[in-house]
Amino acid sequence: AQSVTQPDIHITVSEGASLELRCNYSYGATPYLFWYVQSPGQGLQLLLKYFSGDTLVQGIKGFEAEFKRSQSSFNLRKPSVHWSDAAEYFCAVGASNDYKLSFGAGTTVTVRA
Amino acid sequence: DAMVIQNPRYQVTQFGKPVTLSCSQTLNHNVMYWYQQKSSQAPKLLFHYYDKDFNNEADTPDNFQSRRPNTSFCFLDIRSPGLGDAAMYLCATSRALEGIIRGYTFGSGTRLTVV
Numbered sequence: 001a002q003s004v005t006q007p008d009i010h011i012t013v014s015e016g017a018s019l020e021l022r023c024n025y026s027y028g029a030t031p032y033l034f035w036y037v038q039s040p041g042q043g044l045q046l047l048l049k050y051f052s053g054d055t056l057v058q059g060i061k062g063f064e065a066e067f068k069r070s071q072s073s074f075n076l077r078k079p080s081v082h083w084s085d086a087a088e089y090f091c092a093v094g095a096s097n098d099y100k101l102s103f104g105a106g107t108t109v110t111v112r113a
Numbered sequence: 114d115a116m117v118i119q120n121p122r123y124q125v126t127q128f129g130k131p132v133t134l135s136c137s138q139t140l141n142h143n144v145m146y147w148y149q150q151k152s153s154q155a156p157k158l159l160f161h162y163y164d165k166d167f168n169n170e171a172d173t174p175d176n177f178q179s180r181r182p183n184t185s186f187c188f189l190d191i192r193s194p195g196l197g198d199a200a201m202y203l204c205a206t207s208r209a210l211e212g213i214i215r216g217y218t219f220g221s222g223t224r225l226t227v228v
Binding site: 032043044046092101103105108 | 117119144146154155158161163203205207220221222224
């Protein structure tokens with residue numbers, strides 16, 4: 001079965017600084033990978049996804065992520081964070097022979113002025 | 114706009130008193146999921162419906178049940194809520210295998226408090 005690890009529980013970043021959130025997955029074949037964002041008290045919103053093709057994918061809100069098969073990683077990046085990026089971020093993985101997603105435990109991002 | 118709507122946003126229930134959470138969707142997706150999310154934890158899949166077929170996760174307690182009377186609606190019933198059931202409950206939908214390509218659409222969640 002597929003699984004996801006997000007090594008960082010909490011990250012604090014200054015407004016305007018760059019952000020990188022780590023995600024490592026475990027799956028034998030080519031995974032389907034997602035990043036979701038959850039603002040306080042809200043549901044999950046899809047930021048971006050990868051399932052084939054270009055390993056650098058662009059998403060909404062200025063986020064991008066890079067799939068690295070050799071490292072089993074799918075890290076999320078943003079060049080310059082805004083205070084509104086303070087939220088919880090979840091990485092998720094799906095399998096080609098299943099329609100269920102497995103989520104990581106999430107990384108909470110705090111943005112300081 | 115097509116969307117997934119969860120009602121209520123906040124629910125307070127008494128210990129042991131049955132409670133029902135509702136989810137509706139206008140996307141005509143054939144799969145509906147219920148997740149439980151406790152503070153600072155990953156969303157945990159409780160069960161899902163693939164069309165009318167109910168699929169329970171192996172570790173979902175019997176205290177949790179679900180109903181899907183039609184494509185648009187899905188309910189989560191907690192028969193005897195305990196303090197440990199206090200959580201955010203998230204409903205999500207997908208169009209079967211397309212969900213793996215497109216991702217799920219989530220509702221805003223229902224925050225359940227047990228007193």
